[in-house]
Amino acid sequence: MLRSLKEKDQALYDIVKAELSRQRNGIELIASESYVPEAIxxxxxxxxxxxxxxxxxxxxxxxxxxxxxxxxxxxxxxxxxxxxxxxxxxxxxxxxxxxxxxxxxxxxxxxxxxxxxxxxxxxxxxxxxxxxxxxxxxxxxxxxxxxxxxxxxxxxxxxxxxxxxxxxxxxxxxxxxxxxxxxxxxxxxxxxxxxxxxxxxxxxxxxxxxxxxxxxxxxxxxxxxxxxxxxxxxxxxxxxxxxxxxxxxxxxxxxxxxxxxxxxxxxxxxxxxAMTSKYRECMQQVVKNAQKLAQELSQRGFRIVTGGTDNHLMLVDVRPKGLTGVQLDEALESVGITVNKNMIPFDPEKPTVTSGVRIGTTAMTIKGMKEAQAEQIAALIDEVACNIGDKTALEGIARKVTELGSSFPLYQGYFK
Ligand SMILES: Cc1ncc(COP(=O)(O)O)c(C=O)c1O
Incomplete structure (x- = not known):
């Protein structure tokens, strides 16, 4: 990969390589993200x-x-x-x-x-x-x-x-x-x-x-x-x-x-x-995964804005867990789960703090994850929320995230 770049610009090569490793091992839940097919x-x-x-x-x-x-x-x-x-x-x-x-x-x-x-x-x-x-x-x-x-x-x-x-x-x-x-x-x-x-x-x-x-x-x-x-x-x-x-x-x-x-x-x-049957199947699963994840988070005490989702994303009100959006966003990132802090409707907090996070299921689904993994992810998010500030606990969760993230390799799910 990137043979010429490696020869000519080691600094940039190292950055791309590290980003590849992040994408391989982490759990990507930013609602705007996906893993594009290699042809793209x-x-x-x-x-x-x-x-x-x-x-x-x-x-x-x-x-x-x-x-x-x-x-x-x-x-x-x-x-x-x-x-x-x-x-x-x-x-x-x-x-x-x-x-x-x-x-x-x-x-x-x-x-x-x-x-x-x-x-x-x-x-x-x-x-x-x-x-x-x-x-x-x-x-x-x-x-x-x-x-x-x-x-x-x-x-x-x-x-x-x-x-x-x-x-x-x-x-x-x-x-x-x-x-x-x-x-x-x-x-x-x-x-x-x-x-x-x-x-x-x-x-x-x-x-x-x-x-x-x-x-x-x-x-x-x-x-x-x-x-x-x-x-x-x-x-x-x-x-x-x-x-x-x-x-x-x-x-x-x-x-x-x-x-x-x-x-x-x-x-x-x-x-x-996007015209292929594989793609259509993937998009159906994206919504199923979002609905399962929302339901599992709700059962663990998070409040899901509007009570659920019809699409690929959900807004999670994290106040019932005694947290702000930025706190959960940063703690999740520290274990390899990427979401983004997001205002919830009528949010009393500033945009840099927020009372919520936005979570999307497109990227995880493209890797091949289904409802069982959505449930595991909800449990991991909850574990993080309950252990903010506990370095040892977060290190343990990070190991579980890497194990789950890396067991669904890039380009072996829905798109090659
Ligand atoms: C609804 C909507 N429109 C437009 C955009 C802008 O797209 P871009 O970031 O490619 O400018 C976004 C990006 O997040 C979006 O969510």
Whole structure:
């Protein structure tokens, strides 16, 4: 592995090798992460990285594009087929740039956007004040119902009618339940707003038809090809045919210049991988594992936000254990279990402290873990929570984590 790097740059080689060992031996529960198939890494490390071009297939600003034109066209066709979309643009460098491109395609600075609050599960690019979205546009936010912790659709409707946004956004980074796209699209239509769904987290579950698709309801659907889609590190946009030209101009020249063909090739393969029966089986197991893990944690005294999950992630309120999110996050990391501290709805703590952690099951499932391992993982998390600060106990748990993590080797589970 990395023969040339080892010869030329020992420092970087050592870092990659140590990271490989972390990924091999640990238990990965960050909801945005996955282990991509080897073909994705081959494409991302291929000669495609040498090609520069702007524009679209057949309409480039650089010569020598006959091969990459075929590749981009193939990737677009696969994305359309996979999600049943009328148009796809696969040039976005990331999920954030996919969102930025849609805004650039249909909004003017100062226009009003209605999106989900960041501290209740939304994403930075849906209108946070510290992000370009909140600085360029007039952003207002909807949140969750305090009792049910489900999206407060009545609030969405009230705010939409009162503020008349030009764009309504559904989609989240930390929301464990299905979103009612039909209701959201009706609200958008009623106030004359565009309706966009950011499915970055759940795109893999949508592709595998494990959960409903937003495509029939939304004018624009944005996503990453990472997370549950388990592929290239980039973004893409789907839209109705009538918005195709606006979206393409939104990406280039709107917010990007040349594209990253090595990543685009990997995206094209990501879509192919997501069409296989093995992938669909994996995504079904991702949800089963998440539901089992949530149930087991709940039985051990953690509070699961909304009482459970319909997708690949759960939000765990750690206060019943007398902890903060950051305390559990750091203690888990010390034994080789990776999660992230996360605000829970109406969290009294700061984002750097939090009352919860977010846990996802995509990566562990790709390695081949099933419900039995989800139960073992819940027991390990509980053991850590009950032994915070006890160095000897944590060392013992770390050994058990390595034993479990390394008994499910990379590339021997669902994807090779
Ligand atoms: C809902 C949502 N949208 C967009 C993004 C941004 O993706 P990227 O990190 O590729 O910019 C994320 C990433 O976490 C996300 O959760």
């Amino acid at each position: 890494m081959e494409l991302q490390g291929s000669v495609l990285t040498n090609k520069t071009a702007e524009g679209y297939p057949g309409k480039r600003y650089h010569a020598g594009c006959h091969e990459v034109d075929k590749m981009e066209t193939l990737g677009i066709e696969r994305a359309k087929e996979l999600f049943g979309a009328e148009h796809a643009n696969i040039q976005a460098h990331s999920g954030s740039q996919a969102n930025q491109a849609v805004y650039s395609a249909i909004l003017e600075p100062g226009d009003t956007i209605l999106g989900m609050r960041l501290d209740q599960g939304g994403h930075l690019t849906h209108g946070s004040g510290v992000n370009f979205s909140g600085r360029m546009y007039n952003c207002i936010s909807y949140g969750l119902d305090r009792e049910t912790e489900i999206i407060d659709y009545d609030e969405v409707e009230r705010l939409a009618k009162e503020k008349r946004p030009k764009l309504l956004i559904a989609g989240a980074s930390a929301y464990p339940r299905l979103i009612d796209y039909e209701r959201m699209s009706e609200i958008a239509r009623e106030v004359g707003a565009y309706f966009m769904v950011d499915m970055a987290h759940i795109a893999g579950l949508v592709a595998a038809k494990v959960i409903p698709s937003p495509v029939p309801y939304a004018d624009f659907v944005t996503s990453t090809t990472t997370k549950t889609l388990a592929g290239a590190r980039g973004g893409f946009i789907l839209c109705r045919a009538e918005y195709a030209s606006k979206v393409d101009k939104g990406i280039f020249p709107g917010v990007q210049g040349s594209m990253h063909f090595h990543v685009m090739g990997a995206k094209a393969h990501t879509f192919k991988n």
